[in-house]
Amino acid sequence: MSSAKKLDYKNTSLNGTILVPGDKSISHRSVMFGAIAQGKTTVEGFLLGEDCLSTIDCFRKLGVEIKVEGTNVTIESKGIDEWVEPKEILYTGNSGTTTRLMLGILSGTTLHTILTGDASIGKRPMRRVADPLRLMGAKIAGRENGQYTPLAIQGSKLQAIDYTMPVASAQVKSAILLAGLRAEGTTVIREKEVSRDHTERMLKQFGATIDVEGGVISFEGGQQLQATHVNVPGDISSAAFFLVAGAIVPNSDITMKNVGVNPTRSGIIEVLEKMGANLSVVIEDENAAEPTATINIRTSDLKAATIEGDIIPRLIDEIPVIALLATQADGTTVIRNAEELKVKETDRITAVVNELQKLGANIEATDDGMIIHGPSRLHGGNLQSYGDHRIGMMAAVAALIASSPIEIDDADCISVSYPTFFEHVEELLKNS
Ligand SMILES: O=C(O)C1=C[C@@H](OP(=O)(O)O)[C@@H](O)[C@H](O)C1
Numbered sequence: 130m131s132s133a134k135k136l137d138y139k140n141t142s143l144n145g146t147i148l149v150p151g152d153k154s155i156s157h158r159s160v161m162f163g164a165i166a167q168g169k170t171t172v173e174g175f176l177l178g179e180d181c182l183s184t185i186d187c188f189r190k191l192g193v194e195i196k197v198e199g200t201n202v203t204i205e206s207k208g209i210d211e212w213v214e215p216k217e218i219l220y221t222g223n224s225g226t227t228t229r230l231m232l233g234i235l236s237g238t239t240l241h242t243i244l245t246g247d248a249s250i251g252k253r254p255m256r257r258v259a260d261p262l263r264l265m266g267a268k269i270a271g272r273e274n275g276q277y278t279p280l281a282i283q284g285s286k287l288q289a290i291d292y293t294m295p296v297a298s299a300q301v302k303s304a305i306l307l308a309g310l311r312a313e314g315t316t317v318i319r320e321k322e323v324s325r326d327h328t329e330r331m332l333k334q335f336g337a338t339i340d341v342e343g344g345v346i347s348f349e350g351g352q353q354l355q356a357t358h359v360n361v362p363g364d365i366s367s368a369a370f371f372l373v374a375g376a377i378v379p380n381s382d383i384t385m386k387n388v389g390v391n392p393t394r395s396g397i398i399e400v401l402e403k404m405g406a407n408l409s410v411v412i413e414d415e416n417a418a419e420p421t422a423t424i425n426i427r428t429s430d431l432k433a434a435t436i437e438g439d440i441i442p443r444l445i446d447e448i449p450v451i452a453l454l455a456t457q458a459d460g461t462t463v464i465r466n467a468e469e470l471k472v473k474e475t476d477r478i479t480a481v482v483n484e485l486q487k488l489g490a491n492i493e494a495t496d497d498g499m500i501i502h503g504p505s506r507l508h509g510g511n512l513q514s515y516g517d518h519r520i521g522m523m524a525a526v527a528a529l530i531a532s533s534p535i536e537i538d539d540a541d542c543i544s545v546s547y548p549t550f551f552e553h554v555e556e557l558l559k560n561s
Pocket residue numbers: 153154155226297298299300301303325445446469
């Protein structure tokens with residue numbers, strides 16, 4: 130059920146300390162790796178967002194025992210060879226990560242499975258994963274030769290490949306690595322631009338050996354994963370909404386603890402620094418499998434920046450809210466090389482530009498990004514989320530500075546990645 134939400138935040142500031150929920154990418158992977166390994170894996174700080182719950186649901190249908198108690202999750206598996214062939218279709222909801230990584234995992238089993246998701250997933254390109262997996266010997270069938278869900282997979286024997294990534298995508302890389310775990314030989318992946326490396330880090334955590342050097346990943350097939358404990362840090366992509374809110378809402382001072390600051394994810398921190406934000410980042414644990422930090426942000430005088438090149442994959446999911454940030458910065462912000470935004474939950478270039486224009490922002494779309502002239506005073510209006518959690522949250526942060534109320538058509542979609550988002554907004558407003 131979708132629900133409209135009217136936001137009327139007048140003369141408020143945001144103050145206080147919050148703990149953003151667990152990282153979505155790492156939460157997905159913790160369940161996947163725990164299900165592949167034999168034994169009991171325990172996860173702490175798991176994200177109870179709908180996308181990660183879809184991943185849990187898929188593995189339960191494969192016979193893996195998964196218990197959820199608050200944000201603690203226990204996965205008990207007899208190992209990938211003991212999974213059962215599901216009688217039902219595996220439903221991946223709104224989650225591209227679940228769909229693409231499962232495709233890689235399931236290709237190397239002996240099972241017949243079918244993956245499908247919601248209307249948005251049904252439009253997202255899957256050949257970017259199916260094609261390299263087919264080079265490994267995977268048997269995948271689907272609409273338009275495997276481009277779109279539903280996708281049927283007949284598990285088969287796989288051979289390693291040496292693959293040069295045509296796009297910077299951690300989902301493609303991870304699907305190949307997870308198939309590579311079951312393949313004969315050494316899988317080699319060559320990345321021109323580094324994408325998030327949670328899969329590589331977690332493979333090591335589960336006892337595998339993986340070599341990463343100068344954008345080249347080498348990974349020997351046939352390794353067994355060992356069940357372990359996974360500590361999921363706070364999601365920097367969720368923290369991003371409050372980093373921007375703290376910078377643009379007058380008289381604000383927000384602290385977030387335990388935020389994951391893996392360098393392949395922390396592009397937004399570099400952008401905030403470049404734009405002159407009042408920001409401090411104190412590393413908590415540099416040696417953890419995934420490093421964390423306490424981050425403080427205060428109201429800032431911002432200047433425009435150019436955002437392009439190899440930083441793009443390190444902040445791709447943050448671009449909608451960075452665009453909002455740029456509407457409050459002095460000068461012209463240019464975002465380039467971000468055409469991947471067109472194949473997310475919705476076309477995020479069109480969605481961001483349309484919705485921010487409705488509020489009076491001076492923003493235009495380009496083929497691979499957007500151009501924003503700031504600063505501009507935003508007014509209220511009726512905004513669409515397009516069923517995309519990141520667009521919904523961008524609209525909600527805009528409401529914190531808009532001169533009149535903003536109504537968001539379908540705000541429920543925010544629970545895909547940040548179910549407690551509005552509780553955190555209320556908590557920070559209380560202290561103002
Ligand atoms: O691997 C992951 O967990 C993700 C990778 C990124 O997608 P791409 O691989 O399509 O760039 C990102 O946008 C998505 O939110 C999560």
